[in-house]
Amino acid sequence: MRALKLHEITLADRLADMAVDALIDEADLSPKPALVDRRGNGAHSDLHLGLMHASALSLWPMFKEMAEAAIEFGEVGLPLREALGRIGREGEQAMLVTTHGVNTHRGAIWALGLLTAAAALEPRSITLNAARLALLNDRYAPQPMSHGAQVAQRYGARGAREEAQLGFPSVVQRGLPQLHKSRQHNAGEQNARLDALLAIMTELADTCVLYRAGPEGLLAMQQGAQAVLDAGGSATLAGRRQLHELDLQLLALNASPGGAADLLAACLFIDRLDGAL
Numbered sequence: 001m002r003a004l005k006l007h008e009i010t011l012a013d014r015l016a017d018m019a020v021d022a023l024i025d026e027a028d029l030s031p032k033p034a035l036v037d038r039r040g041n042g043a044h045s046d047l048h049l050g051l052m053h054a055s056a057l058s059l060w061p062m063f064k065e066m067a068e069a070a071i072e073f074g075e076v077g078l079p080l081r082e083a084l085g086r087i088g089r090e091g092e093q094a095m096l097v098t099t100h101g102v103n104t105h106r107g108a109i110w111a112l113g114l115l116t117a118a119a120a121l122e123p124r125s126i127t128l129n130a131a132r133l134a135l136l137n138d139r140y141a142p143q144p145m146s147h148g149a150q151v152a153q154r155y156g157a158r159g160a161r162e163e164a165q166l167g168f169p170s171v172v173q174r175g176l177p178q179l180h181k182s183r184q185h186n187a188g189e190q191n192a193r194l195d196a197l198l199a200i201m202t203e204l205a206d207t208c209v210l211y212r213a214g215p216e217g218l219l220a221m222q223q224g225a226q227a228v229l230d231a232g233g234s235a236t237l238a239g240r241r242q243l244h245e246l247d248l249q250l251l252a253l254n255a256s257p258g259g260a261a262d263l264l265a266a267c268l269f270i271d272r273l274d275g276a277l
C-alpha cells in the first residue's frame, strides 16, 4: 500500500491562518459602528459580509508568501521590503479579482502584511520589526493620489503608512490594553473586541473617515467612541446605548472607520500570536 504523504504544516501556513482568521473575526464582529458586520453593510454601498469573507480568504496565499519571504531573507532590509511590496501589490490584484474591483482590504493588506512578515522573522518584537520594514522605501511602489494621500495633503493627517512606521501605536497603546482590560472585567469576548475597536477609534486619524466626512466626521468618531467607553463599554446597557447613537451618527455622516477596523484585525492577530507562543 502506498503511504499517504501528508502536507507538512509550516510556520508560514500558521501565520497565514492567523492573519485570515483575524480578518474574518473583525468582519464578523457586531455591532460595529458604520462598518460591514453581521447586521449589514454599514456605510458601504459596495460591500457586504460575504464579500469581506471571500476577500479575506483570497489573501491567504499572499500572507503565506510574505511569511516565506521573511524567512528566506531572514532580516529587515530593502530586499525583504521590496519583496513584500511586490507580493502585497499582487495580493491586492487577487483581492480585486475576487471582489470585482471593490476595495475590501487594502489597508489590511498593508498592516497585516507587515505584521505577518515581522512575526515570521521574530515573533517577540513584531511591531518593532514591522515599523522598521515600513520605514524602508520601496523603490517600485507606485505613488497614486490615493484617498489617504489626498487627505494627508488637505488636513496633514497621519495615515496608514505613518501608523505602521510608528510601530502601530493605536494597537499597542489603545487596542490591546483595552482588549485585556475588558476581558479582565468579564465583558465577554465579543464585547472586549468591540471595546478594543472603540479604544482604537478614540485617537486615530482614520483617513477613510476624513476622506468621506472631513474633520467633523473624525471628531464625531473619536468623541463618540470615548463616550461608549466612558459609559462602561459595550457590555453595559448605557454603553450599548451610546454605541447605537454612534452607529446612527456615523451612518448619517457616511463616515466608515475602515482604518480602525484594519487596526482591530491587527490587534486580534497579535493577540492570537501571543496566545500561540
Ligand SMILES: CC(C)(COP(=O)(O)OP(=O)(O)OC[C@H]1O[C@@H](n2cnc3c(N)ncnc32)[C@H](O)[C@@H]1O)[C@@H](O)C(=O)NCCC(=O)NCCS
Binding pocket: 084, 085, 086, 088, 089, 106, 107, 108, 109, 110, 113, 114, 138, 141, 142, 146, 147, 148, 149, 158, 159, 160, 161, 163, 204, 205, 206, 207, 208, 258, 259, 260, 262, 263
Ligand atoms: C500604505 C498603503 C496602505 C497606502 O496608503 P494610502 O493612505 O496612500 O492609501 P489609501 O487611501 O488607499 O488607504 C489605505 C487604507 O488604510 C487604512 N487606514 C486609514 N487610516 C489609517 C490609519 N490612520 N492607520 C492605519 N490604517 C489606516 C484604511 O483601510 C484605508 O482604506 C498601502 O496600500 C501601500 O502603500 N500599498 C502599496 C503596495 C505595497 O507596498 N504593499 C506592501 C504590503 S506589505
Ligand SMILES: Nc1ncnc2c1ncn2[C@@H]1O[C@H](COP(=O)(O)OP(=O)(O)OP(=O)(O)O)[C@@H](O)[C@H]1O
Binding pocket: 026, 027, 035, 036, 037, 042, 044, 047, 052, 103, 104, 105, 106, 107, 108, 109, 147, 208, 212, 256, 257, 258, 259, 261, 262
Ligand atoms: N468591516 C469592515 N467594513 C468596512 N471597511 C473595512 C472593514 N474592515 C476593514 N475595512 C477597511 O476599510 C477600507 C474600505 O474603505 P473605503 O470604502 O472608504 O475605501 P475606498 O475605496 O478608499 O473609499 P470609497 O468607498 O469611499 O470609494 C478597506 O481598505 C478595508 O481595509
